[in-house]
Amino acid sequence: MTTATNPRVLDHPARDDIRLEDVLHALSDAVRLLIVSEMAREEAELSCSHFDLPVTKSTTTHHFRVLRESGVIQQIYRGTTKLNALRRDDLDALFPGLLDGVLEAAAAQSRRLGDPRPAAITS
Amino acid sequence: MTTATNPRVLDHPARDDIRLEDVLHALSDAVRLLIVSEMAREEAELSCSHFDLPVTKSTTTHHFRVLRESGVIQQIYRGTTKLNALRRDDLDALFPGLLDGVLEAAAAQSRRLGDPRPAAITS
Numbered sequence: 001m002t003t004a005t006n007p008r009v010l011d012h013p014a015r016d017d018i019r020l021e022d023v024l025h026a027l028s029d030a031v032r033l034l035i036v037s038e039m040a041r042e043e044a045e046l047s048c049s050h051f052d053l054p055v056t057k058s059t060t061t062h063h064f065r066v067l068r069e070s071g072v073i074q075q076i077y078r079g080t081t082k083l084n085a086l087r088r089d090d091l092d093a094l095f096p097g098l099l100d101g102v103l104e105a106a107a108a109q110s111r112r113l114g115d116p117r118p119a120a121i122t123s
Numbered sequence: 124m125t126t127a128t129n130p131r132v133l134d135h136p137a138r139d140d141i142r143l144e145d146v147l148h149a150l151s152d153a154v155r156l157l158i159v160s161e162m163a164r165e166e167a168e169l170s171c172s173h174f175d176l177p178v179t180k181s182t183t184t185h186h187f188r189v190l191r192e193s194g195v196i197q198q199i200y201r202g203t204t205k206l207n208a209l210r211r212d213d214l215d216a217l218f219p220g221l222l223d224g225v226l227e228a229a230a231a232q233s234r235r236l237g238d239p240r241p242a243a244i245t246s
Contacts, residue, residue, distance in 0.1 A: 020232045024151035024225070028144050065178075094235075095228035102147070105218035109143045112217075
């Protein structure tokens with residue numbers, strides 16, 4: 001666990017401290033599924049402002065924090081910009097196939113519901 | 124959606140009304156993962172009292188209700204006994220491979236943490 005004495009260094013769980021329950025909780029929200037699906041597609045570090053989300057900036061910040069604290073993403077400052085990336089290696093090592101399974105399920109649901117986005121935003 | 128005018132008939136979402144976000148939320152709890160893992164192993168209708176859970180009876184009832192309302196399980200009265208079964212056909216039709224992926228991840232985590240149960244009970 002990184003100690004966040006420097007406000008520019010954000011707390012992340014070490015790989016061994018990531019828990020399935022926390023990962024599933026992080027993924028159990030339409031907006032967070034949208035964020036994670038976009039990250040998986042882009043395969044790059046993305047700023048929070050990259051995402052076109054139907055929520056306020058403070059809610060967006062909350063969603064990214066839930067994803068970070070559960071171990072789903074890492075957030076790193078580059079200068080004054082916070083960049084986000086999926087922790088795919090960690091997740092695939094701990095739970096092989098889980099992330100792809102959830103992303104496929106999200107895509108299947110979007111197709112079924114006629115929503116072009118990975119998960120229907122209902123909130 | 125079944126109308127619950129008869130208290131012995133419990134509300135369940137129809138297959139088309141099951142949402143991935145609700146399923147992931149239902150599975151994002153150690154006790155509920157334990158219940159679902161046991162159901163998957165037994166492949167039978169099980170009463171709530173079948174499960175040896177480290178929580179009170181009212182908490183147990185809550186967990187089963189979350190599982191039912193999300194579409195993960197069905198609960199049916201047979202006489203005065205409430206029996207529980209996984210909605211595997213519905214889940215596999217909507218989200219192929221998702222349930223097995225989560226159950227495998229739960230088993231992997233238990234092995235990793237040295238817990239003999241499907242998911243470590245931490246609460």
